[in-house]
Amino acid sequence: SPRNFFTKRTKELKPALHSAPGWKLFGKVPPRENFQKDSKIIQQEYEARTGRTCKPPPQATRRKNFVFEPLSTTALILEDRPSNLPAKSIEEALRHRQEYDEMVAEAKKREIKEAHKRKRIMKERFKQEENIASAMVIWINEILPNWEGMRTTRRVRELWWQGLPPSVRGKVWSLAVGNELNITHELYEIFLSRAKERWKSFSETNSENDIEDAGVSVADREASLELIKLDISRTFPSFYIFQKGGPYHDLLHSVLGAYTCYRPDVGYVQGMSFIAAVLILNLEEADAFIAFANLLNKPCQLAFFRVDHSMV
Secondary structure, eight states: OHHHHHHHHHHHHTGGGGSOOEEETTEEEOOOOOOOOOHHHHHHHHHHHHOOOOOOOOGGGOOTTOOOOOOSHHHHHHSOOOTTSOOOOHHHHHHHHHHHHHHHHHHHHHHHHHHHHHHHHHHHHHHHHHHHHHHHHHIIIIIGGGHHHHTTSHHHHHHHHHOOOHHHHHHHHHHHHOOTTOOOHHHHHHHHHHHHHHHHHHHHHOOHHHHHHHHHHOSSGGGGGGHHHHHHTTSSTTTOTTSTTSTTHHHHHHHHHHHHHHOTTTOOOTTHHHHHHHHHTTSOHHHHHHHHHHHHTSHHHHHHHTTOTTTO
8 A cells, every 4th residue: 555655665764864865966865885894895796796816915025014205315216116016127226326326426526516615705705804904904004194195105096996994994084085174073063953953943833745845945955954854764775774763863864964054055965865874884973974074065076966067
């Protein structure tokens, strides 16, 4: 009867409810059995289907718990093959040994070459340091005490072109630039105070847009003081020492501001910050200002920064 038919089918499907059915695109796939077959059963079924028998390899030639993990190129070339693969022929083994020996020889040759290169670099550096040390003695003991008499000699010129030792660089630059303007440290402090007063007044009255307009239009170029702030962070930006918060930021600001008040007819012009920065790195603050003011007073620099076409 239909009743018995459905009842019987329900009973047959009950065990299948314990395992979730699979899925396919347009319907369910019948559930698969979850039990694991024993390896011997799988082997017997395979032999029954194919009629072949698989004999296990002899126990003597098998490696127990064999793991083939070459740890280097050497092991990869010279290691014997696993037992389940054909062994290397004599010719192949000899060829691998030859390849390995060539690789070792090439590596040793490269190491020797790099060692010679490092030795040569160290030798050149040591020689350069010796030259700097000997040049420093000549500059301190012979040239600087007799500067006026030796400054134009060929020997001084040749030593100069080889590079000034850092310990005497600032002193030589100050002597070479000179101080025709007779600027003193006290005069620097006076103009620095003037610059600080002007900065204070600008911060109280002007906005940044007004400052940029003033720097271009006002005849009194002290108004260009505020333009200095825009350029300091652009000075040797890869060094980071002139950025805001850096050790030379305020120093460069002071030197440029004092010069702008010292020469209001010139004011601050883009490009000045790089010259002042190089001087600051080698001279004290007031000495850097003195060298900077005298250097920019030379005819070539003065004509350039004043944009004086007839003088240029």
